[in-house]
Amino acid sequence: MFRNFLTVVVLLGVAATPLMAQTPVPLELKSVRLDLPDSDKMFPAGPGSDAINNNCLACHSAGMVLNQPAMSKQAWEAEVNKMINNYKAPIAPEDVGTIVAYLTALKGVK
Amino acid sequence: MAERGALRGLITRRRLLAAATAAGAALSRPAWAQKMIDLPLPGGPGARQITTAFPQKGAMILQRTRPPLLETPFEVFDKRTFTPNDQFYVRWHWALIPTDIDTDKFTLTVRGHVDQPLSMSLKDILRELPSVELPAVNQCSGNSRGFFQPRVPGGEWSNGAMGNARWTGVRLKDVLDKAGVKPGAVQVRFKGLEEPVVAEAPPFMKSLDIDHARDGEVMIAYAMNGEQLPLVNGFPLRLVVPGWYATYWVKMLSDIEVLNQPDTNYWTKVAYTIPDTPHASIKPGETGVKMVPVNRMVPRSFVTNMASGSKVNAAAPTTLRGIAFGGDCGVTSVDFSIDRGQSWYQAELGKDEGKYGFRRWQTQLLLPTPGEYSLLIRCTNSNGVAQPDTPNWNPAGFMRNVTESIDIVAV
Numbered sequence: 211m212f213r214n215f216l217t218v219v220v221l222l223g224v225a226a227t228p229l230m231a232q233t234p235v236p237l238e239l240k241s242v243r244l245d246l247p248d249s250d251k252m253f254p255a256g257p258g259s260d261a262i263n264n265n266c267l268a269c270h271s272a273g274m275v276l277n278q279p280a281m282s283k284q285a286w287e288a289e290v291n292k293m294i295n296n297y298k299a300p301i302a303p304e305d306v307g308t309i310v311a312y313l314t315a316l317k318g319v320k
Numbered sequence: 321m322a323e324r325g326a327l328r329g330l331i332t333r334r335r336l337l338a339a340a341t342a343a344g345a346a347l348s349r350p351a352w353a354q355k356m357i358d359l360p361l362p363g364g365p366g367a368r369q370i371t372t373a374f375p376q377k378g379a380m381i382l383q384r385t386r387p388p389l390l391e392t393p394f395e396v397f398d399k400r401t402f403t404p405n406d407q408f409y410v411r412w413h414w415a416l417i418p419t420d421i422d423t424d425k426f427t428l429t430v431r432g433h434v435d436q437p438l439s440m441s442l443k444d445i446l447r448e449l450p451s452v453e454l455p456a457v458n459q460c461s462g463n464s465r466g467f468f469q470p471r472v473p474g475g476e477w478s479n480g481a482m483g484n485a486r487w488t489g490v491r492l493k494d495v496l497d498k499a500g501v502k503p504g505a506v507q508v509r510f511k512g513l514e515e516p517v518v519a520e521a522p523p524f525m526k527s528l529d530i531d532h533a534r535d536g537e538v539m540i541a542y543a544m545n546g547e548q549l550p551l552v553n554g555f556p557l558r559l560v561v562p563g564w565y566a567t568y569w570v571k572m573l574s575d576i577e578v579l580n581q582p583d584t585n586y587w588t589k590v591a592y593t594i595p596d597t598p599h600a601s602i603k604p605g606e607t608g609v610k611m612v613p614v615n616r617m618v619p620r621s622f623v624t625n626m627a628s629g630s631k632v633n634a635a636a637p638t639t640l641r642g643i644a645f646g647g648d649c650g651v652t653s654v655d656f657s658i659d660r661g662q663s664w665y666q667a668e669l670g671k672d673e674g675k676y677g678f679r680r681w682q683t684q685l686l687l688p689t690p691g692e693y694s695l696l697i698r699c700t701n702s703n704g705v706a707q708p709d710t711p712n713w714n715p716a717g718f719m720r721n722v723t724e725s726i727d728i729v730a731v
Contacts (some may be wrong), residue, residue, distance in 0.1 A: 237488070239442055239548050239556055243420045244375040246552070249385035269415055269517045274384040279363055279471035289473055296586065298521040 249273060258312030261305045269299060278317060286313040357381055357393070359478040360628070361466035376550035378406040383475055387412035387514075388552055392480035397643050398624035401670070401678050402455070402545055403483035410552045411460055411481065411566070413524045413587075416515040418572065419551065426556055428495075428540075432509075432578035435500030442556055445542065449490040449498070452539060454562060455677035457484045457645045461565040461592060461614045465717030470604050472717040479622060484645070484678040487560045489541035493534045495576070501530065507579045508533040509588075510559050512572035526568050526592075527583035528561065537562050540573060562676040563648035565614050565718075567592045588613060593716075600719045601712035617647035618721045619707055621654050621681070621699035627726060634690040634730035640667075641682040646701030647721075650675035657696040658687060661709060661723075664698070675702070687730035698723045 249271030253259045266275070281289075287310050293299040294306070301309070359366040359381070371382040374390060383389035390410040396403060423442050430438040440448075460481035465474050475481070496508070509527040516523065532538065539560045542548065549555040554571030561568040567587075583589065593611040594600035599618075602609050621644035632638040644654045650672070655664040670680030687693055700706040711722040 237446070237543050237546075237548065239423045239446070239542060241421060241423045242551050242555055244551060246375070246388065246417065246419055247371075247373040247385060251385075270387065271385040273382065274389070274475075277365060277368070277383060277476045278473055279361070279365075279466075279476065281471075281473065285473065296522075296590070297516070298518045300518060 251276070253312070254316065256312065256315065258308040258315075261308040262312050265299065265301045265305055265309060266293075269293075269297070275313070275317075280317050280319050282319050283310065283314045286310050286318070289313075355379075359466060359476075361471075361476060361478065362469050363471055366466075374410070374552060376406060377410070377552065378404070380407065380410070381478070381480060383477065387415045387417065389475050390552070391477055392483055394478065394480050394622075394624070394627075396480075397622065397678075398641070401643070401673060401680055402485055405485070405545055405547060405550050405553065408458075408483040408485065408544070408550070408553055409460070409481050411475065412514060412552070412571070414514045414516040414521070416517060417552075418513045421551070421556060421572075423556060426574070428557060428574055428576065430495060430499040430576045430578075432576075433502045433505045433580045434496075434578050435502060436498075438495075438499045440495070442542070445490055445495075445540070445557070449494045451488060452491055453486060453488045454537070454539065454560065455484065455486045455674040456560060456562045457482060457617070457676060457678060458560075458566045458569055459483075459617060461567050461718045462716065464720040467711070467720060468713060468717045469711070470713075472715055474717050484643075485544040486546065487539065487541040488543035488546070489539045489557070489560065491536055492538040492540055492559070492576075493536050495540060496534060496578070499578070501534070501578055502580070504580045505530045505578045506581060507583050509577045509579055509583050509585070510568075510570040510573055511575040511577070512554070512570045513574050514572060522586035524570075525583075525585050525587055526570055527579070527585075527588045528568065530578075532561075563616055565592075565617055567614060592718075594718050595714050599708055599712040599721075600714050602714055604713060604715075614718055617645075618719060619647045619651070619699040619701040619705055620645060620721045620724075621697045621707065622724055623695070623697055623726055626728060628728070630726070630728045631731055632685070632687060632728055634687050637684040637686050639682065640685040640695075641680065642697065643678045644681055644699040645678050646675065646699065646703075647705070648701075648703070650702040651679040651699055652702045652704070653700045654679075654681040655698050655700070656683060656685075657698075658685070658693050660694055661696055667697075687728075690730050692727060692729050694725050694727050696723050696725050 251272040253262045355370040369382040381391035392409045396407045428440045463481035466476040507527045511525045541560045557573040559570045592614045594614045595602045596610040596612045623642040654667040657664045667681040667683040698707045707723045
């Protein structure tokens, strides 16, 4: 009898929860207060490094750019324009050419 | 430098000064303090720092510090079926991420095309709604982007922008039912607490169709692997969209808006779109292709106990093991080949932890004679979809799932 009862419970459990299991004990969530690390990396010094440091590091650290593969001037231009047009990067128009030239010199297709 | 536009939260000049000070501190650190890894990305650069600097996180591959992009070191996948929270990969879009979350004050709002707008506390969510649990893989749309050829810009991930966790939370359906979705609702839009530095930039929001949002599987998770989420993984609430790419799994979820018109926001309509072609693949340079939002995941499988360059004994059995996942359904088989795909052998599948999770696999490999072998591993999912034998290509570097290969030497 007891054994039969167990079988019924197990079958019901399987039938009722084919995918998601019900979890009976709710978790107690604890408040969190912490600091995220900042980056200490600047773009390598060279012609245009001031322009890229001043315009780009407010929104993202330099590592993201330095980890990119070598790309053509057109591809770098597209990236900088994407930052301006899609992500509203407040880059002064006179700095755009300088930044593209810097990126092409640093990480252009050789 | 003059301040331009509306940079929120932090001033560029101050940030640069702080960074310069930190750079000084970094220079005084001995060189060996920086542990590095070399990712085998074609054409490079593959060197990345291994960082332990992020709170609540262990050793991670540093792809970007701010906003954080942290990759799971691949050996983690060999050790556990469920990726530990402290090594689960991290990917943020915007740099202003709250770092102080008071669980008594946090609220989730549900509004828009509903009968009764809601503002739910974490206590309401944990106590008033039934709790559910689901193992599921969370994978970045751009996981493995660094292997695309020709290379494409973006987060230059190796294969570790993915993880498998047991998610605990409430059904999105139950939350929507509590608010009462009005007739005519078409989509549901989700937003978290992250904000762009530039006020005019598009806030990160993603949408799901109303039927998908109410399918009973999409959930709002408050725990992963039995513990509250690390802050950088989306504490306190994260949307879980089983079988779909992680772009939909909105972190620090704070706002749910039921829409009676299709969402046209940047992150749903423009970003995260793929060519509407088989395997989301086009030829480099091809234009005029119809683009659609990235959606369901596709099958993948990986060897976790060997990498290219590994040496094994010829004519002696060697254990080969790894993980697989079906994408938007379960795993039917994992097959391997030692003769460039002429003949395939089935690996033994491990315990089925749920169709959306990782499935372990293992086999005994016997390489008959000394020499170089290219080993292929292929997953076929329960919809009958197998990994393709040629890599896909698209300009965003999304949805890579080519049959993996590793080059090993039998001696």
